Amino acid sequence: MAHLRGVVPAAYGRVMALDLPDRGGARAAADVRALWQVVADADGRGVDVWLALGGSIFGQGVQRPRGLREMPSFAGDVLDPAQSHGDVLVQVVGPAADAVHAVAERIQEQAVAWRVRWQMDGFRAENRVEDGKGLALNLFHFTEGFGNPGTQRELADQALVRAGQGEPGWAVGGSYQVVRIVRFATELWDKDSVGEQERIIGRRRDGRWLDGTPTREEPNFAADPQGKLTPLDAHVRLAAPDRRSPPPIVRRSYSYDRGDGDKGLVFCCFQRDLVQGFEATQKRLEGEAMGKYLLTTGGGYFFVPPPSDAWIDALFTA
């Protein structure tokens, strides 16, 4: 599955949200099929390419994935419609920026019926694997990825829709993809000392825990009920308070830098259940100390269909 091929995300990626102007028209099914073919042809030749469906592409009465709706505005978000949502999301990732861009351009040329709603280029600095975990350095100078699942089996377990979950049959094996364009107030952040930054995240820049627990082991937050070592509003403490049951999400984010100080993270995560995955985690993060350095300006909710094309019939058959 292109979106979760390998445990380690590729170093470069582009996300493109596409709209089908003739969404309700007689040609819509053919246009969707044509895009699927373009994506399938581009995938696997030095780049991974996949497609994910926005809620707006589903007509009335069809079997849409249960949790798929327009991404709501969470506390503090300022969502710009010009870089939010979309009928379909196409993502291209690979080890070389040039190849990613070339494939993305070709897809846009070939997908003639589709209009680009918004797109973002991203990169993962110091992209690497350690102990099976894909790690990268974000623009706050912190390493991300330690808390992700480390094996292909765990990835599938957290990210892929299972039978018996109450989802339509065609959606089993698919995955909810959340994208959030998060602008970082890097100037403000860089004024803080490294120690302050580490208390905001709840880990050292290199991933070590603040209570001295080695990076690969689990800290005992319960032994620090007042947050003297790891503050109660630290990112990791709110994101994953119960170390025995980590949030069921797989994070695969990319840094972005559009110039003029507009830089941050194209946060991206996959999960089999949107409410238990992204939404529960995002709600716990309300009030986190990092909040004042972040502004979410766009993104959306999408659903990556399973490999067969059965979803295309589901889209157009009530």
Ligand code: HEM
């Ligand atoms: C956009 C700004 C964000 C930044 C800079 C950021 C940064 C980090 C860092 C440095 C870590 C620690 C290393 C790691 O385990 O990967 C981390 C962990 C984590 N983050 Fe974020 N994050 C951001 C947004 C989010 C969002 C929006 C969510 C989900 C709603 C999220 C969920 C998590 C989870 C679940 C962990 C793992 C916690 C653990 O196992 O201890 N993060 N993040």
